[in-house]
Each structure stands twice: as structure tokens, then as C-alpha cells.
Amino acid sequence: MLIALNKPFGVLCQFTANDGRPTLANYVRQKDVYPAGRLDHDSEGLLLLTDDGALAHRLTDPKHKEPKTYLVQVDGALNDEALQALRRGVVLNDGLTLPVVAEHAGEPSWLWPRDPPVRFRKSIPTSWLTITLREGRNRQVRRMTAAVGFPTLRLIRVRVGSYTLDDLPPGETRVLKT
Template identity: 60%
Template sequence: MSTLYLFHKPFQVLTQFTDHQGRDTLAQWLSIPDIYPAGRLDYDSEGLLLLTDDGMLAHRITHPDHKQSKTYLVLVEGQPDDNALKALARGVTLKDGLTRPARVRRIDTPVVSRREPPVRHRANIVDTWLEISITEGRNRQVRRMTAHVGHPTLRLIRTAIGQWTLGTLSPGEWRRETIHMPRTSRPGQARAPRSRPRRKEQ
């Protein structure tokens, strides 16, 4: 058995436990020893982050061969037309190549936590919420994709990674899951030390 922690990363928190520039890190929110993120989430993005103390589990989650789907709620500037959505779904050519096909759809304004600071409201510009699912993890990929079709991302919230979902977690909250998986690791997949987790009082 392995232990996985599902954390709702708030806006402007680094997905690391230390920072020499004094920015907020995971250490301000999680007091569980010997865990580390399985993947990343940008400083200015919010939502689901997975953490574990098990190196093999982290490998299975993050390795490109496993193609874990990642789903985001994305607030974009303007109103993307059908051609823009089709382009995102087919794949767009970024500086690092063509993106894989994605699932993209317009959605009604979702019920989401208030962000501090909030997204700047502009009375003369209508913004649109999209749900976007991708199967790769390039740097700032979703933001670059929407900018490519002329609709910069204003807010981005990751709601799912593979089978794991954000659920009802509020920013700064976390929950623990026990994962049943083979205990033997292949060469190069060393396990991180295990220790008993301590739950932070909410």
C-alpha cells in the first residue's frame, strides 16, 4: 500500500517546500514529513496537487508513458468561437511543437472559491469559462494554448489528475488516500523514505 495526499493548492503558492525569495510554499499549508509533489502546478494556478512519499507511485503518476489526463477549469479573456475551440481540441503548434488532441468545451460559470486577489473585472469585456482536458504536461501548456488562439487565460484551476479529483476540497485543504499497487520497483525507481503522516488541523 502507498499513501497519496490530494491538496488544493491556493493561488500564488509554489509547489515546493522552500523558497529563497520568501514566497509562499507548501510548507505554509502541509506539515506532513518526507512527502514531495508528484508533478507540478504553476505558482499562479490553483487546484489539485498530488503528493506522496513513495517514489514508485510518483513515477506512475508523472511519467509520460502513463498519459494521465489532467482537467482544468479555465477562465479566458473574450468569447472563443467554435473555430478556436476546434483548434484547441485538434492541437495547436507551440514553440515546443504540436500539442496532443484535447477535450475542450464551454461551460457555465462554475462554483469556485474566491481568489485573492480576484481576477480583475473589465466591464467592456466578456470572459468565458472552459473545461480543458489534456494528456501531456508541458510548461504552462494550457495558458500557452489559449493564448495561441487569441484568448489569454485569466484563471486556471486543476480539478482532476487521472482518477483523482479535487472534489469538495477548499484552497489549503487536503485529504489522504491509500493506494494499492505492486510494491516492487523497476531499476531506477527508488522509493523515498516512508514515515507516519501527521494531519494538520484545519
């Protein structure tokens, strides 16, 4: 079984928590499925869950290099120099990242409001971009955009391999064909 969840902001990618924060158990009713990968509690979007260990391994093991695509809102007016730096790879404290596919994007019309909302400042614009990467370091997209001078404000995963978020509402699940 393979399930897609549109993970809301603030939800932990685990089924239990001792501190009262929302977890996957608040959204996933199917039993004996586990996340194939993770999204930080402050990230949103496509999370795949499965009961198939081999499938989970194929989706998450870096040697299989499944592409993951994110829609990213950053602080500031993203320039071409920063975009080129992302495309080449960025030096982080744990080494040089692999090059990524990075493109300017307009603010999506289909995007749901976030709760709590992203902070708004009249004097500082924000920019949207898509980033597709094939490695999965801890908080990699956030660290990469910060390293080129544009901190991430909102991060939404929209694709893992051939699986896409499509029009799945936040907090909802859909059973996928494998």
C-alpha cells in the same frame, strides 16, 4: 501515502523558498511527501503529494498519459473555432500539442474567490471551459489558449487521473486511498 492539496493561487510547488513567498510547507503538515507533478504559482487546484516514488512516476511520466483536467477562465467570448483548434492540437514554440478534450463550461457556482481577484473589465467578457490533456508541457494550457486568441485568466486543476479535487477547500489537504 497519497495526499491531495487544493493549492491556492501564489503558492510555490516546493517546500522552501528564499524570497518569502508561500510554499507547500505552509499547507502540508505530513513529512517526507513530495509533489507528483507541479502547478505554476499562478495556477490553483489539485496537487498530489506522495512518499511513493513509483506512484509519483506513474502519475507524472508522459508515457503513462494520465489525463489532467483543468477549469479555465479565458479573456473574451470563446468561439467554436478556437475550441476546435484546441481539440485538434495547437502549434506552440516547442511543437504541435496532442489533441485535447475541450468543452464550454459555465462559471462554476462552487468556485472560491481568488486572492487577488481576476481583473475585471466591463467591455470584455470572459468565458469558462474545461480542458483535459495527456501531456504536461510547461504552462501548456496557458500557451494553448493564448495561441487560439483567448489568454488564460484563471487556471484550476480539478482532476489527475482518477483523483479529483471535489469539495476540498483551498489550502486544505486530504489523505487519499491509492
